[in-house]
Amino acid sequence: MTNEELQTKYQSLLDLANQNGWQYNLSGGDDGVLHVDVNVPDENAKQQVWDKYNEIDPGMAGGDLVLNANVTGSEAAGGGANTYVVEHGDNLSKIGEKYGLSWQQIFEANKDIISDPDMIHPGQELKIPTA
Amino acid sequence: MKIKYLYILAIAAALLLAACGKKDSDLQKSASDKLAADNVSGVTVAVKDGNATLTGEVADITVKTKAEASVKSVEGIKGVTNQLTLKPLAPAPTPMGDDKMMEGTINENLKKANVTGVTATVTNGEVTLTGEVPKADLAKAMQAASSANPKKVNNQLKTK
Numbered sequence: 436m437t438n439e440e441l442q443t444k445y446q447s448l449l450d451l452a453n454q455n456g457w458q459y460n461l462s463g464g465d466d467g468v469l470h471v472d473v474n475v476p477d478e479n480a481k482q483q484v485w486d487k488y489n490e491i492d493p494g495m496a497g498g499d500l501v502l503n504a505n506v507t508g509s510e511a512a513g514g515g516a517n518t519y520v521v522e523h524g525d526n527l528s529k530i531g532e533k534y535g536l537s538w539q540q541i542f543e544a545n546k547d548i549i550s551d552p553d554m555i556h557p558g559q560e561l562k563i564p565t566a
Numbered sequence: 567m568k569i570k571y572l573y574i575l576a577i578a579a580a581l582l583l584a585a586c587g588k589k590d591s592d593l594q595k596s597a598s599d600k601l602a603a604d605n606v607s608g609v610t611v612a613v614k615d616g617n618a619t620l621t622g623e624v625a626d627i628t629v630k631t632k633a634e635a636s637v638k639s640v641e642g643i644k645g646v647t648n649q650l651t652l653k654p655l656a657p658a659p660t661p662m663g664d665d666k667m668m669e670g671t672i673n674e675n676l677k678k679a680n681v682t683g684v685t686a687t688v689t690n691g692e693v694t695l696t697g698e699v700p701k702a703d704l705a706k707a708m709q710a711a712s713s714a715n716p717k718k719v720n721n722q723l724k725t726k
Contacts (some may be wrong), residue, residue: 438652438654439674441676442626442627445627446631449626449628459578463658464655465655466717468717472659485705485709488693488705489704489705494721494725495580495704495721496721496722498720499720500715501658501712501715501719502708502712503715517671518661519670519674520674520677520678533665533669533670533673534666534669534670535663561675563667563671565662565667
């Protein structure tokens with residue numbers, strides 16, 4: 436589908452944002468995938484956005500939309516910086532492996548909170564450096 | 567006799583004028599004013615025989631639709647030909663890091679959102695989600711994937 440066809444398909448999603456004054460940004464489109472980044476004030480609004488997507492494309496399996504609803508003013512729920520929360524039994528090599536990084540790279544990025552690379556604690560929030 | 571003939575002619579002329587309705591130039595002005603009042607910019611209106619043609623480039627589909635509705639609502643406009651084009655979009659955001667990095671980010675996003683039973687596989691910046699989740703978790707799983715800026719999300723999740 437072209438950019439215009441995709442926008443037509445997902446118009447009611449954009450209308451929903453406009454009606455509520457939620458700012459959105461469109462990108463891509465011509466490669467067959469429309470990217471919609473919408474800033475919403477709270478979790479309820481975020482839910483409405485996703486419900487609308489599911490209404491237009493039940494099951495959301497079309498693969499032609501990348502929808503990102505950001506709750507503004509909150510760093511919760513995976514938004515913002517790329518971080519990892521340490522779990523019981525983790526060590527730096529194991530965490531690094533999840534991201535294709537070495538333990539040294541994880542350690543370097545978190546020297547402010549880790550003094551001994553062999554000592555990390557469950558619940559600690561580690562910064563994940565971009566490779 | 568001559569006077570009667572003129573009289574009929576005058577009535578005919580008056581009827582003809584009334585049938586013509588508003589002039590195109592007046593309609594064009596009304597349509598442009600209406601667009602301005604509705605905060606639609608970048609649209610040029612031309613009116614011929616009561617039919618409006620819209621041209622120009624607008625930000626997205628919602629503006630294109632709104633412009634058409636605005637002009638249609640102007641009294642005297644018989645029809646609207648919408649030739650508005652959409653502004654080309656910027657390229658999609660660059661994916662975060664390489665495939666492995668994105669996979670790790672998505673897995674951690676899933677964990678933070680308390681979603682289990684999902685496997686995220688990233689190839690060339692495209693995510694494929696497989697597994698089975700409760701219906702209520704589907705959007706959360708999709709959000710976990712899309713916030714890592716993938717090129718595409720192939721959702722193959724089954725819901726239970």
